[in-house]
Amino acid sequence: MSSEKNMQRLVKDYIKQVKEKLPEWMKEKKEHKEVLRELEEHIWDKAEDLSEAREPTEQTVRQAIWELGTPKEIAREYKRRGTPKLYITEELWPYYTKALMVVFAIIFILHVIGFVFSILFSGIWDLQVFNVFTSILAGFAVVTVIFTALSMEGYLPEDFKSESQLKKEKKAIEKAKAEGKPIHPKTGKPMKPIVKPGEKIAGAIFSFVVAVILILMPIPFLKENLHPGFLQLLQIAGLFIIADAVITLMRGVLGNDNITGQQVALVLMAVLKFASLLLFFLFWSQPEIVRIIYVNEASEGQFIVAPLGTEFYPAYQNIWLLVMVIQIISACYDIYKSGNISKYKQLIK
Amino acid sequence: MVIKKLIKRVKELNPEALIASQKFRDIAEKFESEIVRGLGKLTVLSVIRQFEEQGAYGYKILKVLKKQTKDTLVIDEGTLYPLLRKLKRDGLLTSEEKVVKGRRRNYYIITEEGEQIFNHMAGVFTKMTEAVLPLFDVSVSLKLEKFYYCPMCANKIDIEQDERFCSVCGYNKYDDIKNRRETK
Numbered sequence: 001m002s003s004e005k006n007m008q009r010l011v012k013d014y015i016k017q018v019k020e021k022l023p024e025w026m027k028e029k030k031e032h033k034e035v036l037r038e039l040e041e042h043i044w045d046k047a048e049d050l051s052e053a054r055e056p057t058e059q060t061v062r063q064a065i066w067e068l069g070t071p072k073e074i075a076r077e078y079k080r081r082g083t084p085k086l087y088i089t090e091e092l093w094p095y096y097t098k099a100l101m102v103v104f105a106i107i108f109i110l111h112v113i114g115f116v117f118s119i120l121f122s123g124i125w126d127l128q129v130f131n132v133f134t135s136i137l138a139g140f141a142v143v144t145v146i147f148t149a150l151s152m153e154g155y156l157p158e159d160f161k162s163e164s165q166l167k168k169e170k171k172a173i174e175k176a177k178a179e180g181k182p183i184h185p186k187t188g189k190p191m192k193p194i195v196k197p198g199e200k201i202a203g204a205i206f207s208f209v210v211a212v213i214l215i216l217m218p219i220p221f222l223k224e225n226l227h228p229g230f231l232q233l234l235q236i237a238g239l240f241i242i243a244d245a246v247i248t249l250m251r252g253v254l255g256n257d258n259i260t261g262q263q264v265a266l267v268l269m270a271v272l273k274f275a276s277l278l279l280f281f282l283f284w285s286q287p288e289i290v291r292i293i294y295v296n297e298a299s300e301g302q303f304i305v306a307p308l309g310t311e312f313y314p315a316y317q318n319i320w321l322l323v324m325v326i327q328i329i330s331a332c333y334d335i336y337k338s339g340n341i342s343k344y345k346q347l348i349k
Numbered sequence: 350m351v352i353k354k355l356i357k358r359v360k361e362l363n364p365e366a367l368i369a370s371q372k373f374r375d376i377a378e379k380f381e382s383e384i385v386r387g388l389g390k391l392t393v394l395s396v397i398r399q400f401e402e403q404g405a406y407g408y409k410i411l412k413v414l415k416k417q418t419k420d421t422l423v424i425d426e427g428t429l430y431p432l433l434r435k436l437k438r439d440g441l442l443t444s445e446e447k448v449v450k451g452r453r454r455n456y457y458i459i460t461e462e463g464e465q466i467f468n469h470m471a472g473v474f475t476k477m478t479e480a481v482l483p484l485f486d487v488s489v490s491l492k493l494e495k496f497y498y499c500p501m502c503a504n505k506i507d508i509e510q511d512e513r514f515c516s517v518c519g520y521n522k523y524d525d526i527k528n529r530r531e532t533k
Binding site: 031034035037038039041042044045046049067068069073074077078080081 | 407408434455
């Protein structure tokens with residue numbers, strides 16, 4: 001084999017080894033082709049220099065490769081992209097916490113479903129065999145290991161986005177800057193609006209309709225067959241929904257410019273949610289006023305109205321307990337959010 | 350790097366020398382690599398801007414850097430390209446593919462934003478060096494007749510530049526520069 005061919009082979013082998021070691025995000029983007037071409041050119045430049053401007057020799061090519069470093073060393077530099085923060089880079093950190101929240105929420109919902117099923121049809125599907133804490137710990141471990149590995153490989157959030165997505169984001173940032181909209185100081189991205197006015201107004205109108213139905217009860221069959229005490233509670237629920245709709249409408253009308261108004265509305269919403277706990281308690285404490293409506297073969301298509309069987313009382317009450325817990329969490333979140341959106345005040349010009 | 354060269358030669362010099370001990374080598378090597386890592390971005394930008402719109406390719410940057418720092422600041426070849434890529438991703442550099450003498454190379458050019466950031470980094474580094482060096486019985490004198498260092502953010506500004514405000518922090522430098530010109 002001629003010396004020229006030997007040199008070519010040496011370089012090609014080295015480049016091939018570097019390619020194998022390069023991080024996956026780079027290969028996915030096809031960015032590695034440019035990187036490898038640049039390294040190859042570097043080797044030839046260096047070898048030429050070492051040959052004192054004469055043609056490179058096998059020895060100078062070897063020397064140039066040696067000085068460039070091992071493929072592992074080269075790849076390690078490309079992996080060193082993010083800003084270190086514990087074992088997970090600062091760039092991936094917000095996505096890590098988000099992923100944890102999603103995983104925890106899924107685990108929680110699965111357990112709630114399991115719980116509801118187990119109390120309704122005890123023994124049919126008892127998810128509680130999986131201890132909730134064990135599941136959360138396992139979820140935490142899996143998510144942490146994945147994000148640590150991604151950080152070590154030098155992945156950044158943009159590696160998971162397509163080029164068109166990145167262009168779209170860039171345009172959105174430029175547009176937000178031109179319009180003077182708030183930009184997140186850490187991510188550099190436009191901040192999400194506090195409310196989508198259209199959605200809020202539409203939601204409020206829908207709530208009004210539901211509330212009117214609950215208060216006036218225009219369905220004669222239900223009016224005749226439901227327990228008067230239960231109908232009364234539904235009317236109170238209707239009043240709560242009207243109050244909720246008024247606050248929601250207020251938030252939609254105030255929009256994103258009136259931050260203080262939004263904060264007040266969120267606190268009012270939290271107060272309303274806490275107050276509604278009393279109504280839920282009334283539902284919880286009176287299972288005897290609940291009527292169930294069903295159809296069976298014997299009724300020949302006619303609805304049968306019957307009181308709730310006493311054996312279902314614990315299940316009924318557990319469901320209301322769960323609703324109350326969710327309502328408390330939701331109220332606390334509203335208060336947290338009202339404090340958290342104050343940062344918009346500083347960012348809005 | 351200086352320390353690596355020394356380590357290679359230690360057997361020729363004195364095997365009993367301090368540099369022969371692993372502990373000393375570790376500390377010295379780590380210290381040197383930290384300095385080089387910190388200076389890498391600044392010095393690479395400094396070399397590239399010398400080539401203006403023409404730009405410079407990787408190997409050329411290394412050679413110029415080595416020559417201009419009298420073989421003292423030598424960036425590891427393997428670390429240069431990831432650094433260039435990072436600077437490009439951050440918008441401080443752009444690159445252009447050119448075929449020169451049959452060779453297809455990436456020429457790196459400093460952007461306007463890169464130039465601004467470089468001036469700030471150079472200013473911070475210069476002011477810090479000026480402040481720190483007396484600790485080692487060394488003194489430096491800044492070319493104050495050519496450059497103005499923003500008192501708020503240390504941005505390095507050409508004294509002939511006519512803008513009223515510092516481009517980095519918005520400090521009104523007009524009066525300071527006017528006084529400087531008058532006392533010249």
